[in-house]
Amino acid sequence: MKVRFYGVRGSLPTPGPTTVRYGGNTPCVEVTVPESDELFIIDAGTGIRELGGRLASKRGKPINLFISHTHWDHIHGFPFFVPIYMPHHTVKVYGPTNDSLDLSLQDVLTKQMEYSVFPVRFGDLQASISYTAMKRGTTMMGGVEVTAHPLNHPVLTLGYSLAYNGCRVVYQSDHEPYYNLFSDEDPDANSFIDELNREIVEFARDADLLIADAMYTPEEYETHRGWGHSSTFHVLERAIEAGAKRLAVFHHDPIHSDDFLDRHLDVLHKEAETRNANVEIFIAAEGEEIDLGG
Numbered sequence: 001m002k003v004r005f006y007g008v009r010g011s012l013p014t015p016g017p018t019t020v021r022y023g024g025n026t027p028c029v030e031v032t033v034p035e036s037d038e039l040f041i042i043d044a045g046t047g048i049r050e051l052g053g054r055l056a057s058k059r060g061k062p063i064n065l066f067i068s069h070t071h072w073d074h075i076h077g078f079p080f081f082v083p084i085y086m087p088h089h090t091v092k093v094y095g096p097t098n099d100s101l102d103l104s105l106q107d108v109l110t111k112q113m114e115y116s117v118f119p120v121r122f123g124d125l126q127a128s129i130s131y132t133a134m135k136r137g138t139t140m141m142g143g144v145e146v147t148a149h150p151l152n153h154p155v156l157t158l159g160y161s162l163a164y165n166g167c168r169v170v171y172q173s174d175h176e177p178y179y180n181l182f183s184d185e186d187p188d189a190n191s192f193i194d195e196l197n198r199e200i201v202e203f204a205r206d207a208d209l210l211i212a213d214a215m216y217t218p219e220e221y222e223t224h225r226g227w228g229h230s231s232t233f234h235v236l237e238r239a240i241e242a243g244a245k246r247l248a249v250f251h252h253d254p255i256h257s258d259d260f261l262d263r264h265l266d267v268l269h270k271e272a273e274t275r276n277a278n279v280e281i282f283i284a285a286e287g288e289e290i291d292l293g294g
């Protein structure tokens, strides 16, 4: 199983000289299982454009596209994903459906291609495209075990786990640890919140690679509580608790330059050393491929 990052930036594409090493495209991750007769992609941020170019000429293998949630940075590359325009491609889109908004996944993707904001009509897409609402649970797709699990974010958001032949990658973006919005003194509420946080850890249990939204430093998090994102220390703690082998720090804040991320990686390495943690930590970088074996 191989994992390749096509987009690692959160919120907004951030091209430019200060982000050129880690990359400015928004989330898109390709998971390749050579033995499978299907392809796997998580999220359709702007990074999916380049991946689409690579896949365009290949025919045959159906593309499974898992959307974590419908915030712009996770879907706004979809209209630029070339295979959706080509009749010989099959694209199966999976993601959460937000019942409270009364909008299906397809509705939201269609809306970002309306005439007022996009030149090509949704009806012009020529690939065979299906849309399936994902819920918590596990399904087999092309021999790969795919599990979805809800995360804590301002719109319904799913984390995904893809496992094959004893190898597992876990994607948790975007997510903020659950916390008590009301009284800290309510023991029932606190134990419920602890349980929810434990579920997130269990979802990442023994992952060969945990890709986790770590948008803020611990100091920045204090002024962004409730925005739906984790700090780097949150994800380090989660990776340690879950026994993950590798941690990809992901969904970088647009204001964080490559140099800033390098400096903060040093802080994370020191913290991991202090905790005697046996996890390989790195900053997710566009174009980087991780071979997980399996």
Ligand SMILES: [Zn+2]
Pocket (backbone or CB within 6 Å): 010, 011, 071, 073, 074, 174, 251
């Ligand atoms: Zn995001």
Ligand SMILES: [Zn+2]
Pocket (backbone or CB within 6 Å): 069, 071, 153, 174, 228
């Ligand atoms: Zn989001």
